[in-house]
Amino acid sequence: MSGGRIGRLSPEERERSWQRLGEEHFDVVVIGGGVTGAGAALDAATRGLKVALVEARDLAAGTSSRSSKLFHGGLRYLEQFEFGLVREALRERELMLTRLAPHLVKPVSFLYPLTRRVWERPYTAAGLLMYDTMGGARSVPGQKHLTRSGALRLFPALRHDALVGGIRYFDAQADDARHTLFVARTAAHYGAAVRTSTQVIGFLREADRITGVRVRDVETGDERDVSCDVVVNCTGVWTDEMQRLAGARGRFRVRASKGVHIVVPRDRIAADSGLILRTEKSVLFVIPWRSHWIIGTTDTDWTFDLAHPAATQSDIDYILDHVNAVLATPLTHDDIEGVYAGLRPLLAGESDQSSKLSREHAVAHVAPGMVAIAGGKYTTYRVMAADAIDAAESDLRGRIAPSITDRVPLLGADGYHALVNQIDRLAEEYGLHPYRVRHLLDRYGSLVYDLLDLTAAQPDLLEPIPGAPDYLKVEVVYGVRDEGALHLDDLLTRRTRISIEYPHRGLECAEAVAALMGEVLGWDDARRAHEVQVYTERVTAERNSQTKPDDQAADEVRSAAAEPRPLISAPVS
Structure with a gap:
């Protein structure tokens, strides 16, 4: 049985989308192909709206391919009393794990090492109990308390003097770029015109109202006008630049915070779980990633090229210094396989420290016919997208249906669990090792047939x-x-x-x-x-x-x- 080649972003479809942009009138044009923009396009399309998504570079080319690759409730936000954000994030994590994207989003365990006797265990346990009660332990195990020897059995790479005990809890992870791609492809499946290498270079107006965008195909240089009822700006760290291009007065400022991660081989750290460490500024994660570990992140202001944030030696040394403080065998620069840097679009607030700026999102009408959304975190992209389309309703003709994306599985989700039970049969049919089939299923879900065909x-x-x-x-x-x-x-x-x-x-x-x-x-x-x-x-x-x-x-x-x-x-x- 085949997946039917649905939601294709083929070269032929790219040409059809270009024609659509010039010939059709859209209810909504979404600018930005990160996870929020892709989510907004999916949300609008599944409400029955005619929608176009344009992205200047590639899907997930910015922040949405450079995250910590976690769907997490944000345990540390409990200390900042952001209870609503944690509850919302845990609900979204649960939806991804069980209904919307089980092929892409997987449980992952973390060890929280305790370093203080007497008070730290009950303090942390209380926070994790609240976390579990809010939804953190629905489809994954709840917290488990460990002695020092128990924690070292789970994470043998730790120095014996680096902890007095530990607590294990679960979150979830995903390949962020692939997840964003699947959100966009699902939007295309429901009728959205999704087009990359398509840059907004101007805005169309009637009187004081924005009525569309002018776009350039940055592969060919061709330009055309795209008419719509409302434009939704989902450009993340480029939000302010896009509002200036539209001549709109921003209702909020977006500040770019650079987060750097390093990737090292799995055999450099002996452990059966991820690790979360407190730092003087925030937290540091050691995250299992197939045959690697991802370690990060930093949290510093970035005021240079938004398209290509660069990691410095200082950033890398910061990560190595903090993780090596607890490892029995320190990592060196020679152990590093990869490095990547991304920018978080934070809402500028009263605090000068980017690690304390809110991860809440904000939506605003920045001009008649234009809505902007910024802030937030990857985990809550679906809620952000729904809020953006809700805000756009006043610019649309007539009432729109409520958001239903909490009941719309991403492409590849339907049938995934059955295929997992058929790995050996698929391996034999295509002459592959079963681990190859598992790799493909966790990247493509039930669309794996399209690939293998x-x-x-x-x-x-x-x-x-x-x-x-x-x-x-x-x-x-x-x-x-x-x-x-x-x-x-x-x-x-x-x-x-x-x-x-x-x-x-x-x-x-x-x-x-x-x-x-x-x-x-x-x-x-x-x-x-x-x-x-x-x-x-x-x-x-x-x-x-x-x-x-x-x-x-x-x-x-x-x-x-x-x-x-x-x-x-x-x-x-």
Whole structure:
């Protein structure tokens, strides 16, 4: 049985979407292809509205591919008395685990090491009890208290003097870029015109009202006007720039906070659980990630290039210093496989410390015909999206149906659990090891048939990618044919996570991947060479920036690398 090739973001669909943008009148145009924008497009489409989503770069190209990759309730927000945010986040986490995206979102355990005798265990237990009661222990186990020896059995890599006991609790994790992609593809399945490499360069007006946007295809340079009843600005850290372009007076300011993560091999830390550590500013996570650990994050203001935040040597040293304080065998720079930096779009508040700024979101009518949403956290994207479309109702013709996305599974969710029970049969049918089938199911869910069907005519697509054996060649072809990848960077950084999971950061497989992509997209030798060159420049610039002492020096190095989409305009200042 096949998934039916639904919600495709194919090259052919890309052309159809361009025609739709110029010919149709939309109820809603969403700007921004991060998780909030994709969620808003899905929310609007499933309410029966005609919706277009435009993104200047790639889906999840910004913050939504550079998070800690957790769906979590935000345990530390209890200390800040943000009880509503925690309760809301736990409800969303539960929906993802059980109904909306069980193929993408998985439980993950964390050890909280106790370092103070007498008072810390009851204090932390009380917080975790509240966490569990609010919904933290519905489909995952509740807190479990451990002695020091019990905690060390769970996490043998810890120094014996780094804790006096521990508490284990559960949260959830997901590949953020893939999850955002599936939200966007589900929106496309319900009728949304979803188009990447499509930059908003101006706004259409009648009198004082915004009536649409002017967009540029940054692959070809073509431009056209898109008419609509309301524009929803979901551009995250670019919110202020987009409001200035619209000539709208912002109701809130967005502040960019840089979060850096490092990736190290799984065998460098002996443990059967993740780890959460208190720091002087916030918390530090050690997160299991397939055959790796993700360790982060930092939390500092960023005032430079919003498209390419750069990690510095100071950022990396900060992470290493804090995790090494508790590890029996310290990590070194040589252990690092990958580094990535992302920007949180925080609502600017009274506190000067970004770690204390609210993770709540805000929605506002910034002009007649335009709504903006900012702030929030990845876990609550669905609530943010619903709030944005609710706010847009006053600009729409007639009443709209209430949000139903809490009952709309993402593509790939239906049938996933049954397929998990059929892994051995699928492995035998396609000549794959069962662990390969599990890998594919956890990345594509029940859409795995669409992917595997591509191998009928080309069995060699079941071979691993040279230099990146965790992934199969067919995933590259599928990433172009069904998932909208247009550039080598899209494939190595977001459709797969090769750029952070291998020490070569994708360079050793760039030629092979470009060749596979080129067969679908019709690239000649010169175009393939160009894609490899641009990607190599990016990796080189990132590596060099990670040796610099401060943000300014790192930004100068990183921003000098060529853009995969060179026709993108500079932001409005």
